[in-house]
Amino acid sequence: MNTNTVSQLLAKDQFGLEIEIKGWVRTFRAKRFIALNDGSTINNIQCVVDFENTSEETLKRITTGAAVHIKGELVESQGKGQKVEIVVTSIEILGDSDPENYPIQPKKHSFEFLRENAHLRTRTNTFSAVMRLRSNLSFAVHKYFTENGFYNMHTPIITGSDAEGAGEMFRVTNLDAKNPPVNQEGKVDFKEDFFGKETNLTVSGQLEAETYAMSLGKVYTFGPTFRAENSNTSRHLSEFWMIEPEVAFMDLAGNMDLAEDFMKSVINYILENNKEDLEFLENRLLDEEKTKPQSQRSEMSLIEKLKFVVDNNFKRVSYTEAIEILRNSKPNKKKKFNYIIEEWGADLQSEHERFLVEKHFKCPVILFDYPANIKAFYMRLNEDGKTVRAMDILFPGIGEMVGGSQREERLDVLKEKMAALDIPEEELWWYLDLRKYGTAVHSGFGLGFERLVMFATGMTNIRDVIPYPRTPQNAEF
């Protein structure tokens, strides 16, 4: 006798096998039918209990959420709805689950409620599907880069430079918060802190990744990233996972090619390996859409959307072209936008990005060559002197999925831009060294992993695609 997973048992086509299985009870119907799940698949296996020959005491302990060990025979199902089922010969209750208090009831729960029970929410179909997909997407990320000659690099999580400019940072300190040491200027003296200087949690591994790209050629980091922004939206987390490849001798066009090929590859991987989970999530979304008016329903189902991304080229549009499209668009002329586009140089608001992606092109869009003054200091200045080789990839329903650029490789230009933004050279002496010794064209991008998971699962709140979301005022679990 072997201990199997539900996934393995459901795939078997030989009947009459003596088998064992351990899992958790999802529902127990008519004192006879256990729907058993062990996490190996979205599907349950039906276990048929001979209740006439099972003690009343045992039957009472078969409750939603209980852990059980079942021995029995795998047979062709007599009922409709499943191919195989288990005729139970013995059942052992491994762990009881008090039905009066168990929060996950056999009924629909709101995502808000399940978020408060995040330790139990993967016992539901939706969250188990989402987290299996998240796991496989993570694997697909490493698979893609490894197969394409990239080295995985672990960039530091505690960082000593505060010049990355990607957002507010979380300070890392072990000074006494009530009574910190103070210097002569009356400020906190970080020289006495653990690292002898001010340190923070990383907001990006990019600068460190650049150093490795300039020796190992093609590298990527995939790790946790922290932003202390007070953002209360369904698209932002204080702690999230970011994928950041960095490649030497690659220009912006190559960067766009890489990002597009990468995204198609990982989405294709789950289309091939998570069919059942995707079908479940697709049906969940279809049910949800039935409650909406026709005009608000999406044109494509979840799987159709994923296939569309894999099969079609992303639309590449320069910032300048995008401004022209927006300026001549209906909502701009009729003043429907909250921010009317009037001239070149305006920063694009999310309403503009949504218009381009969801109304105008109806596909993922890569915007490139942005005005220099709305982008970061390290981006490669174009020959026109006003734009930089930056690119953002915008996805329908998600917004900005990727932000990347060709990096400024010319020492003098980089120094000028840092000076203009008051970034002290001492802070980034090592970053400048890359431009002093063997500098070369290089590029990379950052991709928010959770936003990828959102797109792949159709979930609309980023807090529902990470196990334990960290957001302002919330670090439970």
Add this chain to the structure above:
RNA sequence: UCCUCUUUAGCUCAGUUGGUUAGAGCAUCUGACUGUUAAUCAGAGGGUCCUAAGUUCGAGUCUUAGAAGAGGAGCCA
């Protein structure tokens, strides 16, 4: 951080111009039934109406302050 909305039973929600003992569905429990698919049928139990202060003869309902959650915005990934 700003704007809008929400907070009533374990969950999802209703609750009229302020008025007796605050309701429904699901869940739970009890009983019936037993090849069911979120089983069905009958019955029962279950309430700090988010918190604090106020107005009033009387507040779930009105006012003020606060907390938490959601949606949108900004910022971004």
